[in-house]
Amino acid sequence: MTFRLTLLISVAATAILLLLGILVGTAVERHFRHHDMEMLEGKMTLATHAIENAATGDAMAAISRQLGDALVGHADIEIQVKQADDTTIFASEHANFPNHLLARQPASVDLSAVSWRTESGRLYLGIARDVRSPAKPDTAFQVMVATDITHQDSFMRAFRRTLWSAVALAMFLTGVATWYVVRREMQPLQAIRQEASGITARRLDQRLSSAAVPAELEPLVDTLNEMLARLERSFQRLTEFSSDLAHELRTPLSNLLTQTQVTLTKARSPDEYREVLASNAEELERLSRMVSDMLFLAQADHAMVIPTREPVDLASETQAVLDFYEALASEKHIALSLAGTSSMSGDRLMLRRALSNLLSNAIRHTPEGGAIKVVLSSAEQAVQISVSNTGDPIPAELHTRLFDRFYRVDASRERMGQGAGLGLAITDSIVRAHGGEIKLCSEGDMTKFTLIFPQLDNALAAS
Numbered sequence: 001m002t003f004r005l006t007l008l009i010s011v012a013a014t015a016i017l018l019l020l021g022i023l024v025g026t027a028v029e030r031h032f033r034h035h036d037m038e039m040l041e042g043k044m045t046l047a048t049h050a051i052e053n054a055a056t057g058d059a060m061a062a063i064s065r066q067l068g069d070a071l072v073g074h075a076d077i078e079i080q081v082k083q084a085d086d087t088t089i090f091a092s093e094h095a096n097f098p099n100h101l102l103a104r105q106p107a108s109v110d111l112s113a114v115s116w117r118t119e120s121g122r123l124y125l126g127i128a129r130d131v132r133s134p135a136k137p138d139t140a141f142q143v144m145v146a147t148d149i150t151h152q153d154s155f156m157r158a159f160r161r162t163l164w165s166a167v168a169l170a171m172f173l174t175g176v177a178t179w180y181v182v183r184r185e186m187q188p189l190q191a192i193r194q195e196a197s198g199i200t201a202r203r204l205d206q207r208l209s210s211a212a213v214p215a216e217l218e219p220l221v222d223t224l225n226e227m228l229a230r231l232e233r234s235f236q237r238l239t240e241f242s243s244d245l246a247h248e249l250r251t252p253l254s255n256l257l258t259q260t261q262v263t264l265t266k267a268r269s270p271d272e273y274r275e276v277l278a279s280n281a282e283e284l285e286r287l288s289r290m291v292s293d294m295l296f297l298a299q300a301d302h303a304m305v306i307p308t309r310e311p312v313d314l315a316s317e318t319q320a321v322l323d324f325y326e327a328l329a330s331e332k333h334i335a336l337s338l339a340g341t342s343s344m345s346g347d348r349l350m351l352r353r354a355l356s357n358l359l360s361n362a363i364r365h366t367p368e369g370g371a372i373k374v375v376l377s378s379a380e381q382a383v384q385i386s387v388s389n390t391g392d393p394i395p396a397e398l399h400t401r402l403f404d405r406f407y408r409v410d411a412s413r414e415r416m417g418q419g420a421g422l423g424l425a426i427t428d429s430i431v432r433a434h435g436g437e438i439k440l441c442s443e444g445d446m447t448k449f450t451l452i453f454p455q456l457d458n459a460l461a462a463s
Contacts, residue, residue, distance in 0.1 A: 001182075001186070002179065002182045002183055002186060005178065005182045006175055006178045006179045006182060007175075009174065009175075009178040010171055010174045010175040010178060013170065013171065013174040014167055014170065014171040014174070017166070017167045017170050017171075018167055021163040021166075021167065025156065025159060025160065025163065028156070028159070029156060032149070032152045032156075033113075033125075036113075036125050036147050036149060036152075037113060037127075039077070039147060040113065040125070040126070040127050040145050040146075040147060041127075043070065043077060043079060043145045044127060044129060044143060044145045046066075046067075046070055047063075047067060047079060047081060047131075047143045047145065048129065048131050048143060050063045050066050050067065051063060051081065051131045051141050051143065052131065052132075063081070063089065063090065064089065064090040067079055067081070067090050068090070068092075071092055076147055076148035077092070077145070077146070077147055077148075078092045078094055078095045078096075078097075078124070078126075078144075078145070078146045078147070078148075079091075079092050079095065079143075079144070079145050079146075080092065080095040080097055080143075080144045081141055081142070081143050081144075082141070082142045082144075083139060083140070083141060083142075084139065084140045084141075084142070089141065095144075095146075096118060097126060097128070097144045097146060098114075098116050100114070101114045101116075101126055101128050101144060113125050113126060113127050114126055114127070115149070121150075122148055122150050123148070123149050123150045123153045124146045124147065124148055124149065125146060125147055125149045126144060126145060126146030126147070127144070127145055127146075128142060128143065128144045128145075129142075129143050130142055130143075131143050185214075188212060188213040188214060188217055189217070191209075191212065191213075192208055192213070192217075192220075192221065192224075195208050195209065196208065196224070199228065201235065204228060204231055204232040204235055205232060206228075207225045207228060207229075208221050208224055208225055208228075209221075210222065210225075237404055249287070249290070252283040252284075252286050252287050253287075255279075255283050256280050256283050256284070259276055259279055259280060260276070260280070263276045290422070293422045293426055294422070296426060296429070297422065297425055297426060297429055306433070307346055307347030307350050307430075307433050307434055308347045308348075309345045309346060309347070310345065310346070310347070310348060311343060311344075311345055312343060312344055312345065312346050312348050312351055313343050314341070314342045314343055314344060314351075314376050314383070314385060315338070315340075315341040315342065315343075315376060317348065317351060317352055317355065318338055318355055318374055318376065318385070319338055320352070321352060321355045321356050321359055322336050322338060322359070322374065324356070325356075325359050325360070325363060328363055329363055329372070332363065332366070332367075332368045332369075332370075333368050333369050334363060334366050334368070334369075334370050334371065334372055335370075335371040335372070336371075336372050336374075337371070337372070337373045337374070338373075338374045338375075338376070339373065339374070339375045339376070340375050340376035340377050341376055342376040342377060342378040342383050342384075342385075343378075343383075344378075344383045344453055344455075346434050346453065347430075347433075347434070350430045350433070350434075351430070351434075353426065353427075353430060354426075354427040354430040354431065354451065355374075355385070355387070357423035357424065357426060357427045358387040358423075358427060358449050358451075359372065359374075359387060360423060361423055361424065362387055362388075362389035362447075362449075363389075365389065365391050365392075365447070366389040366390055366391050367390070367391055370389060370390040370391060371389070371390050372387070372388070372389045372390075373387075373388050373389075374386070374387050375388075378455070379455070380455065381454065381455050382436075382452050382453060382454055382455050383452075383453045383455055384450055384451065384452050384453075385450070385451040385453075386448055386449065386450040386451075387448065387449050387450075388446055388447065388448035388449075389446075389447055389448075390445050390446060391445065391447060392445070393442040393443060393444060393445070393446075393447060394440070394442040394447055396442075399440050399442070402424050402440065403424050403425050403427075403428045403438075404425065427449075427451075431451050431452075431453070434453055435453070435454050436451060436452050436453040436454060437452050438450065438451055438452070439452065
């Protein structure tokens with residue numbers, strides 16, 4: 001970036017200087033040409049006036065004297081007057097006009113000036129005109145006027161050399177200055193790079209300092225700090241998830257290993273072996289469910305969970321799930337109720353699984369004698385399924401953590417009848433797979449989970 005900025009600014013500055021130099025040079029050259037043409041036209045007017053007033057040969061001699069007097073003090077002016085038969089009427093000391101100047105001048109017409117260089121290296125600018133005297137209308141006179149512009153040509157050559165030298169020097173100085181300034185202004189980026197290089201997996205809590213960076217870089221630093229905060233939260237959750245996963249797997253594996261080792265210490269009766277195998281089967285089923293749930297969540301993270309779309313009567317599906325949990329709720333004297341009717345297009349098994357997870361979670365955290373209520377509703381834009389239960393409220397700071405894998409609000413509770421803490425994470429994945437969202441409201445003695453499915457997606461899928 002430093003090299004590109006230096007090159008770009010140097011080229012731009014050089015182009016501007018070149019353009020300025022060309023404009024100045026053109027203006028100076030035009031000024032010289034305008035001044036020379038005024039002088040040439042003045043001398044041409046003087047010579048033309050003298051010839052037009054001439055009538056005899058004596059008058060022609062007077063013209064020579066008049067033109068000679070006009071050149072006094074003008075050593076750089078040359079005048080030559082010829083008749084049509086190439087007879088020279090008047091010629092200054094160094095008059096040496098080229099033939100192509102005369103060939104370009106038709107009668108009584110002024111053309112642009114012509115420049116030429118003599119054998120001695122002098123540069124001249126001249127004009128020519130055909131003039132007729134009223135006294136001799138049949139006789140044409142050729143008047144040529146030139147001025148020495150050698151000093152002007154030398155000045156313009158020196159000016160161009162100076163211009164190119166100045167441009168080259170300016171380009172070099174601009175490049176050096178730009179490189180220095182860009183390097184200096186890039187130091188905050190270098191500081192950010194050095195700070196960022198010190199952030200590792202063990203130091204994700206470190207943030208980039210925005211105190212010494214320019215105002216233009218503050219949004220970048222803030223964005224990077226926000227990214228680091230997200231990474232820190234994600235890494236922390238991943239660490240907790242790995243620890244929880246290891247803990248969840250260790251318990252059933254430890255149970256299996258312990259029971260098997262104890263059983264193998266001595267011979268057992270068939271009934272005892274059958275009892276151990278039954279216990280091992282329960283632990284294996286638990287492991288199998290956990291692995292299946294983890295596989296489902298992994299597929300959901302990679303958008304590989306694609307629900308089938310079919311018309312679903314939510315009232316009948318919800319009632320079937322309530323009937324399944326009726327016995328478990330009766331043990332705790334929990335009242336289950338369903339209100340409202342609704343239907344949508346979705347995956348029947350996934351929706352039933354989401355409802356089952358919510359009801360299982362509600363029964364687990366509802367105290368004895370409490371109540372669980374499921375409300376179905378539909379509007380023009382969305383279908384809603386809310387599951388509310390009585391009990392202690394969930395702190396607001398824990399709402400976002402509830403949908404993390406293996407997370408439990410009360411970590412002291414044992415796993416008896418609680419599962420592995422994946423139910424809400426699976427429910428969230430199912431809802432998101434259907435294009436919806438899940439909301440939580442916990443106030444007073446009531447906690448409510450609401451599943452919201454967009455009606456538009458359902459209508460499109462049903463079609």
